[in-house]
Amino acid sequence: MNKLIRVVDLYKSYYDELTELPVLRGIDLEVKRAETIAIVGTSGVGKSTLLHLLGGLDRPTKGKIFYEGEDIFALNDPELDRFRNEEIGFVFQFHHLLPESTALENVAMPGLIARQKSDVAQHRAKELLDYVGLGERLEHRPSELSGGERQRVAIARALINHPKVVLADEPTGNLDQKTSEAVHDLLWTLNDQFSQTFIIVTHNQTLAQRADRLIQLVDGQVSDQVDSLDF
Amino acid sequence: MGMARLYRTSHLTPWLRHGLVAILYSSSRALMKYEWFIASRYLKSRRKQAFISIISIISVGGVALGIAAVIIVVSTLDGFSHGLKEKFLANEAHIIVRSVHGYFPNYQGKIGQIEGIEGVVAASPVIISQLAIQPQGSESIEATIYIKGIDLQQEDRVTGFSDFVDDFAEFNQSRFINEAQRRFAGKETITGGIVLGYHIARKIGVVPGDVLRLISKMVQHPANPESFIPLMRNFVVVGLYQSGFYIHDNALGFIDLRTAQKLYQKPDQINVIEVRLVNAEMASTVSDQIKQDIRFNPGLGAIPITITWMESRADFFNAFQLEKIVTMVVVALIILVAVFNIASTLIMMVMEKTQDIGILRAMGASKQGIRKIFILQGGVIGILGSILGTVLGVYVCWRLEFLVGNFPRWYGLLILLVPVILQVCRRIWPLPINATGLFLIWCSAVGLSLYFIAQPIYLDNILGKNLSSVYQLNRLPVKISWTFVVLMNLLSMATCWLAALYPARKASHLNPVEALRHE
Known part of the structure; x- marks a missing residue:
């Protein structure tokens, strides 16, 4: 029972009136608990699509994804919403914070969506922001934060509901070298401390190398599974 | 941009x-x-x-x-x-009771019966008919008006008649009658006093003290059976009736009920009973009750005809x-x-x-x-x-x-300038007003401004017209x-x-x- 996620023969196509645009063509993948996986590949190869499917944000054309043995696409919409809310934390390239809300409110939001009491969610949000080093910037809005700070807020937000998996879509794709390093360090500290599973889509060589496992997508398929040490 | x-x-x-x-x-x-x-x-x-x-x-x-x-x-x-x-409910009967046969006798008994019905304040005997009038000294008939023969005491309880006539006590005893009698010096007789609607009086140019000839009916000429002569009576104008309703003031004249009965040779008969109610909204209920209780001479047409104010004012x-x-x-x-x-x-x-x-x-x-x-x-x-x-x-x-008060309306616009100026000043000099203060200033300015702009609308000058006498309302009620x-x-x-x-x-x-x- 060390397997957390099992992806079986996953297909995803986009349809444009008459033409079918296949993006994923039969992905098979297994992810262990507390593992960090880096997904690499050229632009448009379907990395983000795979991540969205792993997060239950979209439904596949064919194939299944099992979380702890449960087929998530057998869930109905409200169940899938709850699954996303409770089991998944998303970190996006462009941070995707709510522009009108403060850092604290942004981090607390998934808690509110989970119908936690406001003070409970905010308390936890405060702890997490302290943890990622933003304890002094609770009331700042995203526009008042630097790129690295925003991404740390986004990471804190992904963690608030104690998800099993954090899915990160190029978390440092928009940051400079030095800031990226800091964010990477944070991700690894989190992985060490909370044994969180991380699946990270990245172009960043150093980040990919630090992952337990590297998965390369080519033509919508997993081409190679290499140990990161051999990369 | x-x-x-x-x-x-x-x-x-x-x-x-x-x-x-x-x-x-x-x-x-x-x-x-x-x-x-x-x-x-x-x-x-x-x-x-x-x-x-x-x-x-x-x-x-x-x-x-x-x-x-x-x-x-x-x-x-x-x-x-x-x-x-x-x-108009204040000076009109709420229900009018008539008989199919026109005039009917024994009316005081029926009035007593009607006044016994629940919700009725008073009932009053009336003779209504249309007559031609000719002011003394005029060559021709000037108008035809509705003459109401009324019992003053009973009528006052139904329509408050006396309230709308200045300087008036009784139809047949007035200094105007005495003066007219002195003028005639026995050459003509005076039948009684008449209270004339204010507007009709103005139209035909008579004032209290003038004599009017009422033409009640035509009779055959005693010498020439082919022609008719009008039966004329002299009445002295003893007051002007001003209810505020043009249709009334331009069409009504009032004489004493007994005089009217003599004039039409209908002793102890009337043709209308007017009824006033405690609550005017009850008119149709009471009207049904009257139809049930009151009977004129037995047989066909014994049931009275009733007209409520809602029916007579339906068009309005x-x-x-x-x-x-x-x-x-x-x-x-x-x-x-x-x-x-x-x-x-x-x-x-x-x-x-x-x-x-x-x-x-x-x-x-x-x-x-x-x-x-x-x-x-x-x-x-x-x-x-x-x-x-x-x-x-x-x-x-x-x-x-x-x-309360009557201020020029433009005061309201003036007051609105205060926060506007404040807003402008605030952008130039740092005034010690925060957003909440400004909000409160705006709120009170708008409130005060409306206080001046939304004053009662007086009807005496609506676009240069005086409507207060037309509607008998000095301001627009809300x-x-x-x-x-x-x-x-x-x-x-x-x-x-x-x-x-x-x-x-x-x-x-x-x-x-x-x-x-x-x-």
């Missing part, structure tokens, strides 16, 4: 936003569901979205103006028709009702415009917030949750707008009804129907909610992955 300018103008309205924020903040704190949180955030959003926060304020204002307009218009229309009704009330409906339709269009405004505001908001919707969906927000965010916004706009409009409308109505106010509020809140349905549905059906990519 356009966006930049909008952003700058948003500085002008921090107090407005502040007010909205205060209300939404407290509500969002009380009900800290995330839908509430996001909905309130969007409504009061600042910075790049300042534009949207301005249009949400405009949406609230639109609804408020619509509601206020409906309340003010309908209340003044209602007040006017109500005021007029009160006026129908006209008012129609006017009210037409006005309401027009004003309802204002609310409709406001509702469309809400719909477009929310559609724009959905487009503006597409990425946020994607983020919320990624964090596990359900379709229903997203839908709720936008429906809540429509609801908040509707509720705020309705409450604000009701306060505004009721305040203006209250002011129109509240009779009558607020609270049922109507509540109904309008519910209606506008419901339509605002309906307006939010489409944008909300659109938002909830966005594909989260595409929404996330939206820039």
Whole structure:
């Protein structure tokens, strides 16, 4: 029972009136608990699509994804919403914070969506922001934060509901070298401390190398599974 | 460029936003569901979205103006028709009882019977007929008028007749009669006194003291059977009747009942019983009771004919009702415009917030949750707008009804200049006023301004016309129907909610992955 996620023969196509645009063509993948996986590949190869499917944000054309043995696409919409809310934390390239809300409110939001009491969610949000080093910037809005700070807020937000998996879509794709390093360090500290599973889509060589496992997508398929040490 | 300018103008309205924020903040704190949180955030959003926060304020204002307009218009229309009704119910009989046979005897017994019916204040015997009148010294018949033969004491209890005649005590005893008798010196006789309607008197040019000839009927010429001569009686004008209702004052004359009976040679008979009720609204019930209780000579036509004030004034009330409906339709269009405004505001908001919707969906927000965010916004706009409009409308109505002082209306505009100047000064010099202070200053300025603008409307000078004598109302009365106010509020809140349905549905059906990519 060390397997957390099992992806079986996953297909995803986009349809444009008459033409079918296949993006994923039969992905098979297994992810262990507390593992960090880096997904690499050229632009448009379907990395983000795979991540969205792993997060239950979209439904596949064919194939299944099992979380702890449960087929998530057998869930109905409200169940899938709850699954996303409770089991998944998303970190996006462009941070995707709510522009009108403060850092604290942004981090607390998934808690509110989970119908936690406001003070409970905010308390936890405060702890997490302290943890990622933003304890002094609770009331700042995203526009008042630097790129690295925003991404740390986004990471804190992904963690608030104690998800099993954090899915990160190029978390440092928009940051400079030095800031990226800091964010990477944070991700690894989190992985060490909370044994969180991380699946990270990245172009960043150093980040990919630090992952337990590297998965390369080519033509919508997993081409190679290499140990990161051999990369 | 356009966006930049909008952003700058948003500085002008921090107090407005502040007010909205205060209300939404407290509500969002009380009900800290995330839908509430996001909905309130969007409504009061600042910075790049300042534009949207301005249009949400405009949406609230639109609804408020619509509601206020409906309340003010309908209340003044209602007040006017109500005021007029009160006026004519005060000097008209509520029910008129007639017999199919015309004149009938033993009327005092029937009057006693009618006065015994529950809800009847008094009943009065009357002879009504149409006569031609010819002022003394005039060559021709000047007019035909309705002459009411009345018993003064009984009539006063039904129509308050004496209240509308100045300087008058009795028909047949007056200094005017004595003077006329002296003038005639026995050459002609005087039958009695007549009280003439004010307008008819002016028209034919008679004043109290003048003698009128009433032509009651034609009789065969004693010498020439082919021709007829009019039967004329001399009456002295002893007073002028001024009820304020033109149709009455231009068509009525009053003489003593006994004199009328002699004039028509109908001793101890009358042709009309007038009835006054405690509550005029009970007219049809009492009228039915009269039809049941009162019988004239047995046989065909024994049941009396009754005419209630509602029946005799039906044309008037129908006209008012129609006017009210037409006005309401027009004003309802204002609310409709406001509702469309809400719909477009929310559609724009959905487009503006597409990425946020994607983020919320990624964090596990359900379709229903997203839908709720936008429906809540429509609801908040509707509720705020309705409450604000009701306060505004009721305040203006209250002011129109509240009779203190008579100030020039432009004072109101002058007062509005105070906060405007303050706003301008604030941009030049640092004044020690914060947004809350400014908000309060604006509120009191608008309130005070309306206090001067919405003064009672006096009818003595409406566009240069004096309407006060036409309607016998010196100012426009206002009558607020609270049922109507509540109904309008519910209606506008419901339509605002309906307006939010489409944008909300659109938002909830966005594909989260595409929404996330939206820039």
